[in-house]
Amino acid sequence: MSDEGAPDDPARAARSRPRMNAFHRGVRPSARAGALLRKLAEMAVTLLLATLVLFVLTHMAPGDPVRLMLGEPEIGTANSEAYRLRYAEMRRELRLDDNLFLQYGVWLGRLFRFDLGHSIHTRRPVRTELLERLPATLQLALPALSLQLVLGTVLGVASAVNRGRMTDHAVRVGCVVLASVPVFALGLALLYFFGVRHALYTIANEAGWGRLWLPATTLGLIAAPPLARMIRTNLLQEFGRPYILAALSRGLRRRQIVRGAFRNVLLPVVTMTALSAASLVGGAVVVESVFSWPGIGKYALDSILLHDYPVIQGYGFVTIVMILLINLGVDIVYICLDPRLRGRSGYGNAEGEAHA
Numbered sequence: 001m002s003d004e005g006a007p008d009d010p011a012r013a014a015r016s017r018p019r020m021n022a023f024h025r026g027v028r029p030s031a032r033a034g035a036l037l038r039k040l041a042e043m044a045v046t047l048l049l050a051t052l053v054l055f056v057l058t059h060m061a062p063g064d065p066v067r068l069m070l071g072e073p074e075i076g077t078a079n080s081e082a083y084r085l086r087y088a089e090m091r092r093e094l095r096l097d098d099n100l101f102l103q104y105g106v107w108l109g110r111l112f113r114f115d116l117g118h119s120i121h122t123r124r125p126v127r128t129e130l131l132e133r134l135p136a137t138l139q140l141a142l143p144a145l146s147l148q149l150v151l152g153t154v155l156g157v158a159s160a161v162n163r164g165r166m167t168d169h170a171v172r173v174g175c176v177v178l179a180s181v182p183v184f185a186l187g188l189a190l191l192y193f194f195g196v197r198h199a200l201y202t203i204a205n206e207a208g209w210g211r212l213w214l215p216a217t218t219l220g221l222i223a224a225p226p227l228a229r230m231i232r233t234n235l236l237q238e239f240g241r242p243y244i245l246a247a248l249s250r251g252l253r254r255r256q257i258v259r260g261a262f263r264n265v266l267l268p269v270v271t272m273t274a275l276s277a278a279s280l281v282g283g284a285v286v287v288e289s290v291f292s293w294p295g296i297g298k299y300a301l302d303s304i305l306l307h308d309y310p311v312i313q314g315y316g317f318v319t320i321v322m323i324l325l326i327n328l329g330v331d332i333v334y335i336c337l338d339p340r341l342r343g344r345s346g347y348g349n350a351e352g353e354a355h356a
Helices: 010-025 029-060 065-070 081-093 100-112 126-161 166-180 183-197 213-239 242-249 254-263 266-281 285-290 296-305 309-337 339-345 350-354
Strands: none
Touching: 029 100, 029 309, 065 081, 126 166, 126 213, 126 254, 126 266, 126 285, 126 296, 126 309, 166 213, 183 213, 183 285, 213 254, 213 266, 213 285, 242 254, 266 309, 285 296, 296 309
Protein backbone atom coordinates (compact mmCIF):
# COMPACT_ATOMS: atom_id res chain seq x y z
CA MET A 1 0.00 0.00 0.00
CA SER A 2 1.24 3.49 -0.80
CA ASP A 3 2.37 5.69 2.06
CA GLU A 4 0.34 8.60 0.63
CA GLY A 5 -2.93 7.19 1.95
CA ALA A 6 -1.54 6.10 5.32
CA PRO A 7 -2.53 8.04 8.38
CA ASP A 8 -0.03 10.39 10.08
CA ASP A 9 2.44 9.02 12.54
CA PRO A 10 0.61 8.58 15.89
CA ALA A 11 3.62 9.87 17.81
CA ARG A 12 3.82 12.96 15.67
CA ALA A 13 0.06 13.55 16.08
CA ALA A 14 0.36 13.12 19.83
CA ARG A 15 3.13 15.68 19.95
CA SER A 16 1.32 18.22 17.80
CA ARG A 17 -2.11 17.88 19.41
CA PRO A 18 -1.17 19.42 22.79
CA ARG A 19 0.28 22.43 21.01
CA MET A 20 -2.99 23.25 19.29
CA ASN A 21 -5.00 22.51 22.39
CA ALA A 22 -2.74 24.68 24.54
CA PHE A 23 -3.03 27.54 22.10
CA HIS A 24 -6.81 27.33 21.88
CA ARG A 25 -7.18 26.74 25.60
CA GLY A 26 -5.29 29.98 26.12
CA VAL A 27 -4.19 30.02 29.71
CA ARG A 28 -4.62 28.08 32.91
CA PRO A 29 -7.16 29.42 35.42
CA SER A 30 -4.37 29.81 38.01
CA ALA A 31 -2.33 31.93 35.60
CA ARG A 32 -5.33 34.12 34.84
CA ALA A 33 -6.10 34.53 38.54
CA GLY A 34 -2.50 35.44 39.34
CA ALA A 35 -2.34 37.98 36.53
CA LEU A 36 -5.63 39.51 37.64
CA LEU A 37 -4.36 39.81 41.21
CA ARG A 38 -1.19 41.49 40.02
CA LYS A 39 -3.23 43.91 37.93
CA LEU A 40 -5.48 44.73 40.88
CA ALA A 41 -2.43 45.30 43.08
CA GLU A 42 -1.00 47.70 40.53
CA MET A 43 -4.33 49.53 40.40
CA ALA A 44 -4.40 49.80 44.20
CA VAL A 45 -0.90 51.30 44.33
CA THR A 46 -1.72 53.71 41.51
CA LEU A 47 -4.93 54.76 43.23
CA LEU A 48 -3.12 55.35 46.53
CA LEU A 49 -0.42 57.51 44.94
CA ALA A 50 -2.95 59.41 42.83
CA THR A 51 -5.12 60.21 45.85
CA LEU A 52 -2.05 61.44 47.74
CA VAL A 53 -1.08 63.79 44.91
CA LEU A 54 -4.68 64.94 44.55
CA PHE A 55 -5.00 65.70 48.25
CA VAL A 56 -1.70 67.58 48.49
CA LEU A 57 -2.32 69.68 45.37
CA THR A 58 -5.84 70.55 46.53
CA HIS A 59 -4.59 71.81 49.88
CA MET A 60 -1.73 73.73 48.25
CA ALA A 61 -4.20 75.76 46.20
CA PRO A 62 -4.69 79.36 47.36
CA GLY A 63 -7.80 80.23 49.30
CA ASP A 64 -9.33 79.44 52.68
CA PRO A 65 -12.46 77.27 52.69
CA VAL A 66 -13.43 78.44 56.16
CA ARG A 67 -13.50 82.07 55.06
CA LEU A 68 -15.59 81.01 52.09
CA MET A 69 -18.05 79.30 54.40
CA LEU A 70 -18.24 82.30 56.72
CA GLY A 71 -18.47 84.72 53.83
CA GLU A 72 -16.82 88.08 53.57
CA PRO A 73 -16.92 89.76 56.98
CA GLU A 74 -18.32 93.22 57.35
CA ILE A 75 -15.91 96.11 57.67
CA GLY A 76 -14.53 96.26 61.16
CA THR A 77 -15.62 92.74 62.15
CA ALA A 78 -12.86 90.73 60.47
CA ASN A 79 -10.72 90.99 63.60
CA SER A 80 -13.56 90.84 66.11
CA GLU A 81 -13.53 88.25 68.85
CA ALA A 82 -16.74 86.53 67.66
CA TYR A 83 -15.43 86.17 64.12
CA ARG A 84 -12.11 84.73 65.33
CA LEU A 85 -13.85 82.27 67.62
CA ARG A 86 -16.20 81.10 64.89
CA TYR A 87 -13.30 80.85 62.46
CA ALA A 88 -11.24 78.73 64.87
CA GLU A 89 -14.24 76.54 65.69
CA MET A 90 -14.95 75.76 62.05
CA ARG A 91 -11.30 74.96 61.38
CA ARG A 92 -11.44 72.46 64.23
CA GLU A 93 -14.67 70.96 62.86
CA LEU A 94 -13.07 70.51 59.45
CA ARG A 95 -9.81 69.31 61.08
CA LEU A 96 -7.83 71.84 59.06
CA ASP A 97 -5.53 72.46 62.03
CA ASP A 98 -4.33 68.84 61.95
CA ASN A 99 -1.16 67.72 60.25
CA LEU A 100 -1.59 67.43 56.48
CA PHE A 101 -0.81 63.72 56.39
CA LEU A 102 -3.16 63.11 59.31
CA GLN A 103 -5.88 64.88 57.32
CA TYR A 104 -5.01 62.64 54.36
CA GLY A 105 -5.34 59.55 56.53
CA VAL A 106 -8.77 60.65 57.75
CA TRP A 107 -9.90 61.39 54.19
CA LEU A 108 -8.53 58.07 52.95
CA GLY A 109 -10.40 56.25 55.71
CA ARG A 110 -13.60 57.93 54.58
CA LEU A 111 -12.95 56.87 51.00
CA PHE A 112 -12.85 53.23 52.09
CA ARG A 113 -16.36 53.77 53.45
CA PHE A 114 -17.40 55.47 50.20
CA ASP A 115 -17.78 58.73 52.09
CA LEU A 116 -16.60 61.66 49.94
CA GLY A 117 -17.45 64.26 52.54
CA HIS A 118 -19.86 67.19 52.38
CA SER A 119 -19.80 70.16 50.08
CA ILE A 120 -18.74 73.39 51.72
CA HIS A 121 -21.06 75.40 49.51
CA THR A 122 -24.26 73.32 49.66
CA ARG A 123 -23.56 71.27 52.85
CA ARG A 124 -24.84 68.19 50.98
CA PRO A 125 -22.93 64.89 50.59
CA VAL A 126 -20.54 65.02 47.66
CA ARG A 127 -21.42 61.45 46.70
CA THR A 128 -25.08 62.37 46.38
CA GLU A 129 -24.38 65.41 44.23
CA LEU A 130 -22.03 63.47 41.94
CA LEU A 131 -24.56 60.68 41.51
CA GLU A 132 -27.25 63.22 40.66
CA ARG A 133 -25.11 64.69 37.88
CA LEU A 134 -23.54 61.48 36.55
CA PRO A 135 -26.54 60.48 34.36
CA ALA A 136 -26.33 63.80 32.51
CA THR A 137 -22.62 63.24 31.85
CA LEU A 138 -23.23 59.71 30.58
CA GLN A 139 -26.11 60.97 28.45
CA LEU A 140 -23.67 63.36 26.78
CA ALA A 141 -20.64 61.04 26.69
CA LEU A 142 -22.18 58.05 24.91
CA PRO A 143 -23.48 59.89 21.79
CA ALA A 144 -20.26 61.93 21.61
CA LEU A 145 -18.13 58.78 21.77
CA SER A 146 -20.29 57.08 19.14
CA LEU A 147 -19.95 60.07 16.82
CA GLN A 148 -16.20 60.09 17.34
CA LEU A 149 -15.93 56.39 16.44
CA VAL A 150 -18.13 56.61 13.36
CA LEU A 151 -16.70 59.86 12.03
CA GLY A 152 -13.08 59.01 12.83
CA THR A 153 -13.31 55.53 11.32
CA VAL A 154 -15.05 56.66 8.13
CA LEU A 155 -12.67 59.56 7.56
CA GLY A 156 -9.58 57.54 8.42
CA VAL A 157 -10.45 54.64 6.13
CA ALA A 158 -11.52 56.96 3.29
CA SER A 159 -8.28 58.92 3.57
CA ALA A 160 -6.10 55.80 3.60
CA VAL A 161 -7.89 54.11 0.70
CA ASN A 162 -7.74 57.27 -1.42
CA ARG A 163 -4.18 58.22 -0.56
CA GLY A 164 -2.92 61.19 -2.58
CA ARG A 165 -6.33 61.97 -4.05
CA MET A 166 -8.71 64.83 -3.43
CA THR A 167 -10.56 62.89 -0.71
CA ASP A 168 -7.33 62.30 1.19
CA HIS A 169 -6.33 65.97 0.99
CA ALA A 170 -9.78 67.17 2.08
CA VAL A 171 -9.84 64.82 5.09
CA ARG A 172 -6.33 65.78 6.18
CA VAL A 173 -7.02 69.51 5.90
CA GLY A 174 -10.31 69.13 7.78
CA CYS A 175 -8.60 67.17 10.56
CA VAL A 176 -5.88 69.80 10.92
CA VAL A 177 -8.45 72.60 11.08
CA LEU A 178 -10.61 70.85 13.68
CA ALA A 179 -7.57 69.86 15.74
CA SER A 180 -6.41 73.50 15.74
CA VAL A 181 -9.69 74.97 16.96
CA PRO A 182 -10.06 75.15 20.77
CA VAL A 183 -13.06 73.25 22.01
CA PHE A 184 -14.57 76.29 23.72
CA ALA A 185 -14.27 78.33 20.50
CA LEU A 186 -16.02 75.65 18.46
CA GLY A 187 -18.70 75.30 21.12
CA LEU A 188 -19.35 79.02 21.28
CA ALA A 189 -19.46 79.29 17.47
CA LEU A 190 -21.97 76.44 17.18
CA LEU A 191 -23.99 77.84 20.08
CA TYR A 192 -24.16 81.27 18.44
CA PHE A 193 -25.01 79.87 15.00
CA PHE A 194 -27.69 77.37 16.05
CA GLY A 195 -28.89 78.88 19.32
CA VAL A 196 -28.74 82.65 18.84
CA ARG A 197 -28.84 83.33 15.14
CA HIS A 198 -31.20 80.60 13.90
CA ALA A 199 -32.93 79.61 17.18
CA LEU A 200 -32.55 75.91 16.42
CA TYR A 201 -31.10 75.10 19.82
CA THR A 202 -32.62 75.83 23.21
CA ILE A 203 -30.25 77.64 25.56
CA ALA A 204 -31.08 76.45 29.06
CA ASN A 205 -29.51 75.01 32.20
CA GLU A 206 -31.02 71.52 32.19
CA ALA A 207 -30.29 68.17 30.57
CA GLY A 208 -32.61 66.84 27.91
CA TRP A 209 -32.61 64.97 24.62
CA GLY A 210 -33.57 68.14 22.77
CA ARG A 211 -30.43 69.88 24.03
CA LEU A 212 -28.12 66.89 23.60
CA TRP A 213 -27.26 67.02 19.92
CA LEU A 214 -25.19 70.22 19.86
CA PRO A 215 -22.76 69.53 22.76
CA ALA A 216 -22.43 65.90 21.61
CA THR A 217 -21.64 67.09 18.09
CA THR A 218 -19.04 69.50 19.46
CA LEU A 219 -17.30 66.76 21.42
CA GLY A 220 -17.47 64.32 18.50
CA LEU A 221 -16.02 66.84 16.03
CA ILE A 222 -13.14 67.68 18.36
CA ALA A 223 -12.32 64.05 19.20
CA ALA A 224 -12.69 62.53 15.70
CA PRO A 225 -9.62 64.05 13.91
CA PRO A 226 -6.95 62.36 16.09
CA LEU A 227 -8.71 59.02 15.61
CA ALA A 228 -8.97 59.53 11.84
CA ARG A 229 -5.29 60.39 11.51
CA MET A 230 -4.27 57.41 13.63
CA ILE A 231 -6.40 55.01 11.55
CA ARG A 232 -5.02 56.46 8.31
CA THR A 233 -1.40 56.09 9.45
CA ASN A 234 -1.83 52.50 10.66
CA LEU A 235 -3.80 51.45 7.59
CA LEU A 236 -1.13 52.81 5.25
CA GLN A 237 1.45 50.80 7.18
CA GLU A 238 -0.68 47.68 6.84
CA PHE A 239 -1.20 48.25 3.10
CA GLY A 240 2.55 47.95 2.58
CA ARG A 241 2.93 44.60 4.33
CA PRO A 242 3.60 41.38 2.37
CA TYR A 243 0.26 39.76 3.18
CA ILE A 244 -1.58 42.67 1.55
CA LEU A 245 0.57 42.39 -1.58
CA ALA A 246 -0.10 38.64 -1.65
CA ALA A 247 -3.84 39.27 -1.35
CA LEU A 248 -3.68 41.73 -4.24
CA SER A 249 -1.80 39.23 -6.39
CA ARG A 250 -4.50 36.62 -5.74
CA GLY A 251 -7.16 39.04 -6.96
CA LEU A 252 -9.07 39.60 -3.72
CA ARG A 253 -11.59 42.39 -3.67
CA ARG A 254 -10.59 45.77 -2.38
CA ARG A 255 -13.24 45.67 0.33
CA GLN A 256 -11.95 42.35 1.64
CA ILE A 257 -8.38 43.64 1.75
CA VAL A 258 -9.37 46.82 3.61
CA ARG A 259 -11.46 44.80 6.06
CA GLY A 260 -8.57 42.44 6.78
CA ALA A 261 -6.13 45.31 7.24
CA PHE A 262 -8.53 47.17 9.52
CA ARG A 263 -8.65 44.22 11.91
CA ASN A 264 -4.93 44.68 12.52
CA VAL A 265 -5.37 48.32 13.58
CA LEU A 266 -8.08 47.62 16.14
CA LEU A 267 -5.69 47.72 19.11
CA PRO A 268 -4.70 51.39 18.72
CA VAL A 269 -8.34 52.21 17.98
CA VAL A 270 -9.32 50.60 21.29
CA THR A 271 -6.61 52.56 23.10
CA MET A 272 -7.69 55.94 21.73
CA THR A 273 -11.36 55.15 22.29
CA ALA A 274 -10.64 54.24 25.91
CA LEU A 275 -8.77 57.51 26.46
CA SER A 276 -11.69 59.44 24.98
CA ALA A 277 -14.18 57.50 27.08
CA ALA A 278 -12.21 58.24 30.25
CA SER A 279 -12.16 61.96 29.54
CA LEU A 280 -15.85 62.03 28.57
CA VAL A 281 -17.08 59.99 31.51
CA GLY A 282 -14.92 62.13 33.77
CA GLY A 283 -16.85 65.07 32.49
CA ALA A 284 -16.13 67.22 29.46
CA VAL A 285 -15.58 70.25 31.65
CA VAL A 286 -15.31 72.91 28.94
CA VAL A 287 -18.21 71.71 26.80
CA GLU A 288 -20.51 71.20 29.77
CA SER A 289 -19.73 74.71 30.93
CA VAL A 290 -20.21 76.31 27.50
CA PHE A 291 -23.59 74.65 26.97
CA SER A 292 -24.61 74.81 30.66
CA TRP A 293 -24.95 71.03 30.69
CA PRO A 294 -25.51 69.92 34.32
CA GLY A 295 -22.93 67.13 34.40
CA ILE A 296 -20.13 66.37 36.81
CA GLY A 297 -17.65 68.34 34.70
CA LYS A 298 -19.54 71.62 35.13
CA TYR A 299 -20.10 70.75 38.78
CA ALA A 300 -16.35 70.31 39.28
CA LEU A 301 -15.53 73.59 37.54
CA ASP A 302 -18.06 75.50 39.65
CA SER A 303 -16.58 73.90 42.78
CA ILE A 304 -13.06 74.92 41.77
CA LEU A 305 -14.19 78.52 41.44
CA LEU A 306 -15.80 78.27 44.88
CA HIS A 307 -12.76 76.51 46.43
CA ASP A 308 -15.05 73.68 47.50
CA TYR A 309 -12.28 71.27 48.46
CA PRO A 310 -14.38 68.19 49.33
CA VAL A 311 -16.09 68.34 45.93
CA ILE A 312 -12.79 68.79 44.09
CA GLN A 313 -11.27 65.82 45.92
CA GLY A 314 -14.36 63.67 45.44
CA TYR A 315 -14.54 64.49 41.74
CA GLY A 316 -10.84 63.73 41.32
CA PHE A 317 -11.16 60.42 43.17
CA VAL A 318 -14.14 59.30 41.09
CA THR A 319 -12.36 60.27 37.88
CA ILE A 320 -9.22 58.34 38.87
CA VAL A 321 -11.26 55.23 39.69
CA MET A 322 -13.09 55.38 36.36
CA ILE A 323 -9.83 55.77 34.43
CA LEU A 324 -8.32 52.76 36.22
CA LEU A 325 -11.38 50.64 35.52
CA ILE A 326 -11.38 51.66 31.85
CA ASN A 327 -7.69 50.76 31.57
CA LEU A 328 -8.42 47.37 33.09
CA GLY A 329 -11.19 46.87 30.53
CA VAL A 330 -8.79 47.84 27.72
CA ASP A 331 -6.27 45.23 28.88
CA ILE A 332 -8.96 42.56 28.80
CA VAL A 333 -10.11 43.66 25.34
CA TYR A 334 -6.50 43.51 24.13
CA ILE A 335 -6.23 39.90 25.20
CA CYS A 336 -9.49 39.02 23.47
CA LEU A 337 -8.49 40.74 20.22
CA ASP A 338 -4.91 39.48 20.07
CA PRO A 339 -4.19 36.09 21.73
CA ARG A 340 -0.45 36.62 21.11
CA LEU A 341 -0.47 39.12 23.97
CA ARG A 342 -1.49 36.49 26.51
CA GLY A 343 2.03 35.24 27.02
CA ARG A 344 3.52 38.74 27.17
CA SER A 345 0.91 40.53 29.24
CA GLY A 346 0.93 38.25 32.24
CA TYR A 347 -2.57 36.93 31.61
CA GLY A 348 -1.24 33.61 30.55
CA ASN A 349 1.60 31.66 29.05
CA ALA A 350 0.23 30.14 25.93
CA GLU A 351 3.54 30.10 24.15
CA GLY A 352 5.25 28.46 27.08
CA GLU A 353 2.58 25.79 27.28
CA ALA A 354 2.73 25.22 23.55
CA HIS A 355 6.43 24.51 23.60
CA ALA A 356 6.45 22.52 26.85
